[in-house]
Each structure stands twice: as structure tokens, then as C-alpha cells.
Amino acid sequence: MRRPRGFGPARPVLPAVAAVLLLASAATACGTERADTTGGVGAATAAPRTSVTDPPVDGVRITSVTIPTASQTRDSTPTPTPTPSRSLGLVHADPLPTGSGDSAGPGDSGISAVYEITNDGSESLTYTVLFTFTTSRGEVMSSKRETVRAVGAGRTVRGTVELGVLVPGASPVTTAKVAEVTKVPAAEAPADADVCPSSGIRLTADEGDAAMGLRVVGLHLENCGKKDYSLDGYPQLSLLDEDRRPVEGVQILQGGDSISTGTGYDDPPSPLTLKPGETAVSGLIWRNTTEAGLDAVTVPYVRVRAKSGAAPVIVTPHLDLGTTGKLGVGAWKRADR
Structure with missing residues (x-):
């Protein structure tokens, strides 16, 4: 009995076609390619x-x-x-x-x-x-x-x-x-710019400015809450070492002019009320001069309270006080618009 035409012995598949079919089969089975570390086609980069x-x-x-x-x-x-x-x-x-x-x-x-x-x-x-x-x-x-x-x-x-x-x-x-x-x-960490603490007050420090040994770091107090916030005086400061323990032997002086004139923080305090969205500023002012034979003092952390009874916030201005032993602080004033 004759076999129907076309059912004879299997014919060999051309090598190029076989390669394509094999590649397609592998893709269907695995879904993704594996990284080819040999540098061939499909090598990962x-x-x-x-x-x-x-x-x-x-x-x-x-x-x-x-x-x-x-x-x-x-x-x-x-x-x-x-x-x-x-x-x-x-x-x-x-x-x-x-x-x-x-x-x-x-x-x-x-x-x-x-x-x-x-x-x-x-x-x-x-x-x-x-x-x-x-x-x-x-x-x-x-x-x-x-x-x-x-x-x-x-x-x-x-x-x-x-x-x-x-x-x-x-x-x-x-x-x-x-x-x-x-x-x-x-x-006690400063809040992010898009986060308002439960106190309704966001306190941060800027990167500061330095010239001829004089240092000035700004403190910024924003009323991000829904109620008015009153100020009258200076921020309350505690200086802390690298282990956040109190630093002794440094005088905290009121007014920028206690260190140098023209810092922008020389005026005496006056009462002010911050409405929601308004900001007040103060400043930390010091010199980093060093006298021979004396140990220089560095203060990495400063715990700041906006006023008596306010929640504390620790900022990190890295005060390089040298051997001066003095730090000036400006009174709160309304930020320039």
C-alpha cells in the first residue's frame, strides 16, 4: 500500500530557520531574557x-x-x-x-x-x-x-x-x-519643608555665611499652623557636644553686635505676632579665631527653643568657636518679605 504523498521521511530543517524557531521557543517558555555575559546578542549592559x-x-x-x-x-x-x-x-x-x-x-x-x-x-x-x-x-x-x-x-x-x-x-x-x-x-529633629509639627511651628537652620573669620547661621521660625504665634525676645539655646551632652565654658551673648556689628541681628527684641504662613528669623553669630596654647572648641549641635516652654529642636550648625568662648544670638524679628 502506498503512503500518501508528503508522509515520507522527515526532511532536515534549514539551519537558519531552526535558529529562529529555537529562539522564539526559548522566549515563549521563559518570558524574559537572561543576561548574556559572553558579550553576544542580548548581552546585559x-x-x-x-x-x-x-x-x-x-x-x-x-x-x-x-x-x-x-x-x-x-x-x-x-x-x-x-x-x-x-x-x-x-x-x-x-x-x-x-x-x-x-x-x-x-x-x-x-x-x-x-x-x-x-x-x-x-x-x-x-x-x-x-x-x-x-x-x-x-x-x-x-x-x-x-x-x-x-x-x-x-x-x-x-x-x-x-x-x-x-x-x-x-x-x-x-x-x-x-x-x-x-x-x-x-x-527633636527639624521637620521637612512639607511637614508641619504638632506645635504648628517649624524651626530650621540655614547653611550659614562666613567671611574673614566671622560666621553667621540663620534660624528660621515659620508658623505653619492655624493659630497666631507670639514672640518677644531671643531664642533659648543649649550647646551640645558630639554625644549631645552640654558644652561648658561658652558664653551665650544677646545681640549680634556682641560679636560684630553689621550682621543684621543687632536690634533689641520687640514683640511680634506671626500669623499662619509668616516667618521670623534670628541668627547665631561667632568668630573662629584661635589663640596659641588654648584648645579650640567645636559645637556640632545646638538645642533651640523659640521661647520659654516651646518644644525643643536640635539644629547642626557645627560651631567652630575657636578659642573665643563666645556665641552671639539675635532677637527674633519678622522675616523680610
Whole structure:
């Protein structure tokens, strides 16, 4: 009996067609591609992550850094990676994602560092960490400050800090460092700009100004609540060392002119009432001169009360008082509009 035509021995499949069918089958079965570390078609182009073994600084350490090569930065034109298509097993090139949100965009370096914070204390703390991104010779090319709120006692939290845009002409960054750590009890930390404390008053310190050894740091008191807030006098200050213990031997003087004239905080106090949305300012004024043979004094923390009975807020102006032993404080005044 003859076999119907077409049912003879199986014919060999052409190699090119077999390769396409095999690729399509693998895509259907797995759903996604695996990274190809051989550098062939479909090879992954993720930036390398390098482990960091530097010891922690006050409970904060960097565990790894990610530094893309020049061809992997977001401002370069990505090379499309071939991915399988569901139609007939053919292969086409899909564009790579360019990132999402405000953190991505042209010029973004793609450099980042993964860090962890361990609170080995007995109370919840808010950490502010200054990270620096450096060259192989230790030159700082950029820095970022991160605030991590309410890290519970005995807890470890992790996060990522991104360098963002690197200034043109900067030397290649090779690693990241923990440059500075400040930590305050979570209940006394300055509130974020979009958060109003239960007191209805948000107190913060600015970055300050320095010239010829004279230092001025502004204190800003905003009525973010719904009721009027009255002031008449000077902020109440307590100076604290790195362990947040009282610093002795420093005089706190009223008025900026007790240190230098022309600071903007020389006027005596006068009563004022802040309506919701209004702000008052004061200032911390000092000199950092140092006399030979005397120990210089640095005060990292200042506990501030807007007035008697107000909730305390700890700011971190890092007062480099030298050997002067004096700190001036200005009276509250209405902020210039």
C-alpha cells in the first residue's frame, strides 16, 4: 500500500530557520531574557556594582557603588538590545528605557552608592549624612546630603544615594565615602519643608555665611499652623557636644553686635505676632579665631527653643568657636518679605 504523498521521511530543517524557531521557543517558555555575559546578542549592559569594605562612620557605611562606563551613562545614545518577538519567531530591536521620574535625564551620571545605617543607641534617631564621590586620589568631585528619619533603636535601614549630574570637566569618580554624620533624637529633629509639627511651628537652620573669620547661621521660625504665634525676645539655646551632652565654658551673648556689628541681628527684641504662613528669623553669630596654647572648641549641635516652654529642636550648625568662648544670638524679628 502506498503512503500518501508528503508522509515520507522527515526532511532536515534549514539551519537558519531552526535558529529562529529555537529562539522564539526559548522566549515563549521563559518570558524574559537572561543576561548574556559572553558579550553576544542580548548581552546585559547594566553598570557594574563594586563592593565597598570601608568601616562604618558613626553607624553609617557604604556597601557598594555603581559607576557606569562612558558608554552606559544616560546622556549617551543607548544601543538597542535585540529581543524576541512573538510573531513568527523573528527578532527585532526594542529601544532601551531611559529612566523615569525627575532623577533621570540627559546628563545624569548614573553613579550611585548603596548605604546602610545601624542605630545601636537606645532611642529613635534621625540621621543626616554627607556623602562624597571621589577620584582614585581622594579628590572630591561631588557631594550629596541625605536625611534618614526615625531609625529605631537597634534597627538597620538601607538606602541609595545618587550623584546625579556631574559637572563638566570633572575627573572620573571611582568611589563614594561617608564624610560626615549627624544624628539627633527623632522627636527633636527639624521637620521637612512639607511637614508641619504638632506645635504648628517649624524651626530650621540655614547653611550659614562666613567671611574673614566671622560666621553667621540663620534660624528660621515659620508658623505653619492655624493659630497666631507670639514672640518677644531671643531664642533659648543649649550647646551640645558630639554625644549631645552640654558644652561648658561658652558664653551665650544677646545681640549680634556682641560679636560684630553689621550682621543684621543687632536690634533689641520687640514683640511680634506671626500669623499662619509668616516667618521670623534670628541668627547665631561667632568668630573662629584661635589663640596659641588654648584648645579650640567645636559645637556640632545646638538645642533651640523659640521661647520659654516651646518644644525643643536640635539644629547642626557645627560651631567652630575657636578659642573665643563666645556665641552671639539675635532677637527674633519678622522675616523680610
